Structures are given as C-alpha cells and as structure tokens.
Amino acid sequence: MLMPILALIIGLVVLVWSADKFIDGAANTSKLLGVPPLVIGMLVIGFGTSAPEMVVSAFAALEGSPGLALGNAFGSNITNIALVLGVSAALLPMTVQSSVLRREIPMLLAVTLLAGYQIIDGEISRVDAAVLLVLFVAVMLWTVRQQADPNELIGKSAEDDLIEENISLKKSVLWLVAGLILLILSSRLLVWGAVEIAVSLGVDELIIGLTIVALGTSLPELAAAIVAIRRQQHDLALGNLIGSNLFNTLAVVGIAGAIHPISVAAEVLTRDWVLMLVLTLLLAAFAWRPKSWSPKRPGRINRLEGVTFVGIYVAYVSYLVWTVIR
Numbered sequence: 001m002l003m004p005i006l007a008l009i010i011g012l013v014v015l016v017w018s019a020d021k022f023i024d025g026a027a028n029t030s031k032l033l034g035v036p037p038l039v040i041g042m043l044v045i046g047f048g049t050s051a052p053e054m055v056v057s058a059f060a061a062l063e064g065s066p067g068l069a070l071g072n073a074f075g076s077n078i079t080n081i082a083l084v085l086g087v088s089a090a091l092l093p094m095t096v097q098s099s100v101l102r103r104e105i106p107m108l109l110a111v112t113l114l115a116g117y118q119i120i121d122g123e124i125s126r127v128d129a130a131v132l133l134v135l136f137v138a139v140m141l142w143t144v145r146q147q148a149d150p151n152e153l154i155g156k157s158a159e160d161d162l163i164e165e166n167i168s169l170k171k172s173v174l175w176l177v178a179g180l181i182l183l184i185l186s187s188r189l190l191v192w193g194a195v196e197i198a199v200s201l202g203v204d205e206l207i208i209g210l211t212i213v214a215l216g217t218s219l220p221e222l223a224a225a226i227v228a229i230r231r232q233q234h235d236l237a238l239g240n241l242i243g244s245n246l247f248n249t250l251a252v253v254g255i256a257g258a259i260h261p262i263s264v265a266a267e268v269l270t271r272d273w274v275l276m277l278v279l280t281l282l283l284a285a286f287a288w289r290p291k292s293w294s295p296k297r298p299g300r301i302n303r304l305e306g307v308t309f310v311g312i313y314v315a316y317v318s319y320l321v322w323t324v325i326r
Contacts (some may be wrong), residue, residue: 004196011190012216022179028172050247052217055187057252061259069256071209073248074272079218080241081279082313088225089306094234096287104242105284111249112280116273119264129257136250
C-alpha cells in the first residue's frame with residue numbers, strides 16, 4: 001500500500017512540474033521559430049494546462065481503467081469551476097467583459113448537455129468518442145477564426161508573461177522534450193498508484209478519478225488562474241477555465257473513449273454530470289448579466305459567489321468520501 005501512495009504523490013508532483021516545463025518549452029520554441037502569437041497563446045493557455053488530463057486519461061484507458069479516465073475528465077470540470085474559479089473569485093472578484101466569453105459560455109453549456117445525452121445509455125462508445133473529437137476540431141477552428149479579430153485576441157502582455165526572454169532554442173527544445181517525457185512517465189505512475197489504491201481499499205476507480213486525480217491534474221489551471229487575476233487578466237483566467245472544460249469534455253473523454261469504450265455507472269449521470277451542469281449554469285448566471293438588468297455594469301463573479309463555488313466543491317468531495325467510508 002505504501003508504494004502506490006508514494007507513486008500517486010510523486011506522480012502528481014512530477015506531473016504538474018513537467019506540464020509547466022513542457023508548456024514553457026513549447027511556448028519558447030514556437031516563439032523562437034517564428035510561430036504566430038495566436039498559435040502560441042492557444043497552445044499555452046488552451047492545450048497546455050489541459051495536457052495532464054489528456055495524458056492521464058489516455059493512459060488510464062490504455063491500461064483498462066476507462067472509469068478512471070471519465071472520472072478524471074468530469075472531476076476536473078467540477079474542480080475547475082467549483083474550486084479553481086471559486087478560489088480565484090474569492091481572492092479577487094472577477095470582471096467579465098469580453099464578448100468572446102459570452103459566446104464560449106453557451107458553447108460550454110451545449111457541450112455539457114451533449115455529454116449528458118451521450119451517457120444516458122450507460123456507455124460512451126467509439127462512435128460517441130468520434131463525435132466528441134470531431135466537435136473538438138470544429139471548436140478549435142471556430143476559436144481560431146473568432147480570435148483572428150485583433151480586438152478579441154488575448155492580451156499581448158499576458159502572452160508575453162508566459163514566454164521567457166533570452167532563452168536559447170536548444171534549451172527550449174530540451175525543456176519541450178524533457179517535459180513531454182516526464183509528463184508521460186508521471187502520468188503512468190499516477191494512474192498505476194491510483195488504480196492500486198482503489199483496488200486495495202475496494203474503492204471504485206471513478207471515485208479516485210473524481211477526487212484525487214482530478215484535483216492533481218487541475219493544479220495547472222489553478223496556478224494559471226491565480227497568476228492571471230493577479231495581473232488583472234480576468235477574461236484570460238475565466239477563458240482558460242472554460243477552454244479547459246471544453247477540452248476535457250470533448251478531447252479528453254473523446255480520446256479515452258476512442259481507445260476503449262467507457263461503461264458509465266448510473267450515478268455518473270445523476271450525481272456527477274448533474275453537478276457539472278448546475279455549476280455551468282451558475283457560471284453563466286454569475287458571469288453574464290443581461291443589459292436590462294445592469295446596463296452599465298459588466299458581468300462580475302464576486303467573492304460571495306466564489307465562496308459559494310468553493311462550498312459546493314467541499315460538500316461534493318465530502319459526500320464522495322462519505323459514500324466510501326459508510
């Protein structure tokens with residue numbers, strides 16, 4: 001039992017560290033090779049912080065633990081809104097001004113509803129997975145077209161904050177390769193530890209994925225969100241979380257389902273998906289206010305709403321723990 005626990009802890013620590021180095025290496029390599037800033041921004045903010053979920057879920061599916069993969073994806077979505085966004089807003093109220101977010105939030109809601117529809121029959125088949133992956137590509141292409149408008153690009157200063165100055169191409173490529181290798185190895189270690197702990201304690205892999213693994217793989221989002229709000233990049237912080245949830249539902253679940261069809265327990269629909277939907281609706285309500293309600297005031301997620309999100313997360317995790325020990 002000691003080895004799986006150590007594997008889980010070491011895997012989580014190395015996973016977060018290697019993801020950070022992988023992101024740095026990718027961003028700097030792209031910059032030095034003359035890749036357009038928009039591509040760098042999407043790579044770092046969109047894909048980068050979701051890399052842990054993708055790699056962990058892929059290896060979980062490859063090793064015959066699709067329940068862990070689904071728990072990681074749905075659990076990360078819940079953690080992103082309830083904990084990451086909640087903590088961020090509790091520390092500093094978040095103003096929502098960008099029209100991009102007003103388009104992306106309805107998109108997130110639609111994707112969440114699609115996820116619910118797909119798991120009604122108790123399985124995410126390879127056909128379901130293919131639909132998710134096709135939609136993911138469509139969303140990425142749509143995002144590129146929308147962000148091609150200079151007025152709606154992420155802030156240049158925020159992008160520059162993610163790219164180191166005076167770093168050589170050789171060092172950038174080294175961090176890119178080393179970060180990717182460590183990301184893969186730490187993910188395998190984490191999955192092995194999580195599965196072994198679940199088997200030893202008789203706990204469903206889904207619970208491990210929804211809690212420990214989901215929290216660990218959401219740490220990059222938490223770090224990115226805190227840095228963004230400290231630099232007054234509120235839309236960047238919220239956009240990162242929305243993009244991560246879209247990525248988790250479409251790409252992470254899609255890749256895992258394509259590798260191995262996922263059997264979905266009934267409680268995933270009635271408990272986890274319902275909470276994911278409720279949190280998404282609350283996010284929409286808090287972040288977007290019709291002009292008729294407040295003509296001059298933009299959407300705003302205040303400290304009370306942030307604490308509400310955190311309270312929901314604590315209650316959810318407490319309930320999952322109670323179902324294990326009862």
